[in-house]
Amino acid sequence: MADNAVKLSEQSLVLFMDYGQFYIYGDDDGFGRETDLLELAMASRPAYSDGTIVIVLSPHQNNFDMHATVEVWSSRPTSDRQKWQQVSESFLKVGPQGSISFDSPPGGEFIVCDVPEGSYLVEIAGRGFVNYGWPGSTEPGDVWRVRMWPSGGDEVRPSLQWDMPGYGVPVDEPIPEPIPRAQRDIESTWITIDGENGEPSRFVQISDLRAEAAERERQEWGGDPMPQLERFQSGKDIARMDRPLAEAVVRMNVPTLRRLAFWAAVQAYEYAGLADRDWVRPALNAMHVGQQLPEPFGNRTTAFEHLHEEEFGAGTDNVQLEVKVEIVDRSPQPESNPFDHGNIHVPSYALNAIFDALESDPLTAAVNALGTAAVTFGKDIRMLFARARVEFDLED
Incomplete structure (x- = not known):
């Protein structure tokens, strides 16, 4: 069938990719579900889809000039996996809007590509990788291709991950054992749960499953779920790491939320060694007095370009990368730190904080800026978090 496949369209785009991930939305139903699906993507690298959104994990921490093409085919095209370093396939439903959207946290601009409504099988392929994690620059040169065709009876083919010399491939991160949904027969009060990894099946009450799910949710939040923070990527992590701080944030009034956002941005910049740079200090001053940010802070791209040039010069040929391989225990740890991303380029993460702090919604500004500062630290x-409790008089 592949020999008869016809390419119906091809579109090019440039994506601002950060935090080692980007999203492909096929329908509006995917918005707001990124955080939960990211956990599943980390457990089934290099991508995961629920049918409305595809979460794609990139080996690179960032690429602020990531070139990609989107191709729509009549049927599955001929495979050329040998030309790519990472390949994954996912199902994606495109809604009546007749388009797919690309995005990358912490809130880059959406890029829209025209794709007719329908159910598709999507192949995402990337190459040009230099390192897992920080790639040595903000424009490492990796390129991507997205091919889509009507799903029909096609099956998803196994994923291909980049086998980095001297490192290998990253290990999937464990997630809590999924709680199966109850049978749809509302009269049934007992169901059978199939065992995994050699464990026997178990016969349990639906009420017990609901109790297990509720308890697991409480563990993830460090207490009862906080609806005010559910829409934020770092909301659950902040609550689990410092529940009193999270509870204080959702009670803050607008002026205090804005002060928290500005404070978090300054903390991130000071920790990353950015605050006292000649081109950064005027931006922090402007943020505090409500003035427009001076250049190069007109937008994220120009700010990152300036940082990149200052950190690494006009080119990256002389950048030396140190690859450190460690064997670690990847089992879940109750005191694990979700904000410790290991070997990252700290100034690149911190730079986002000033843009987070200026979000129009005060709660969004406060939570996103605090989350960016948390990853920076x-x-x-x-x-x-201890400094925040002192600064905002949250001590017991």
Whole structure:
């Protein structure tokens, strides 16, 4: 069938990719579900889809000039996997709007490509990788291709991950054992749960499953779920790491939320060694007094370009990368730090904080800026949260 496949359209795009991930939305139903699906993507690298959105994990921490093409085919095209370093396939339903959208956290601009309504099988392929994690620059040069065709009776083919010399491939991160949905027969009060990894099946009451799911949700939140923070990528992590701080944030009035956002941005910049740079200090001053940010802070792209040039020069040929391989225990740890992303380029993460702090919605500004500062502090997250409790008089 592949020999008869016809390419119906091809579109090019450039994506601002950060935090090692980008999203492909096929329908509006995918909005707001990114955080939960990201956990599943981390457990089934390099991508995951629920049918309305595809979460794609990139080996690179970032690429602020990531070139990609989107191709629509009449049927499955001829395979050329040998030309790519990472390949994954997912199902995606395109809604009546007749388009798909691309995005990458922490809130880059959506890029829309025209794709007719329908159910598709999507192949996402990437190449040009230099390292897992920080790639040595903000424009490492990796390129991607997205091919789509009507799903029909096609099956998803196994994924291909980049086998980095001297490192290998990243290990899937464990997630809590999924709680199966109850049978749709509302009269049934007992169901059978198939065992996994050699464990026997178990016969349980639906009420017990609901109780298990509720308890797991409480563990993830460090208490009862907080609806005010559910829409934020870092909301659940902040609550689990410092529940009193999260509870204080949702009670703050508008002026205090804005002060928290500005404070978090300054903390991130100071920790990353950015605050006292000649081109950064005027931007922080402008943020505090409500003035428009001066250049190069006109937008994220120009700010990152300036940082990139200052950190690495006009080119990256002389950038030396140190690849450190460690064997670690990847089993879930109750005191694990979700903000410690390991070997990252800290100034690149921190730079986003000033843009987060200026979001129009005060709660969004506060939570996103605090989340960016938390990733900037990484292993020192307790220091940041302790400072916040003192700054905002949250001590017992």
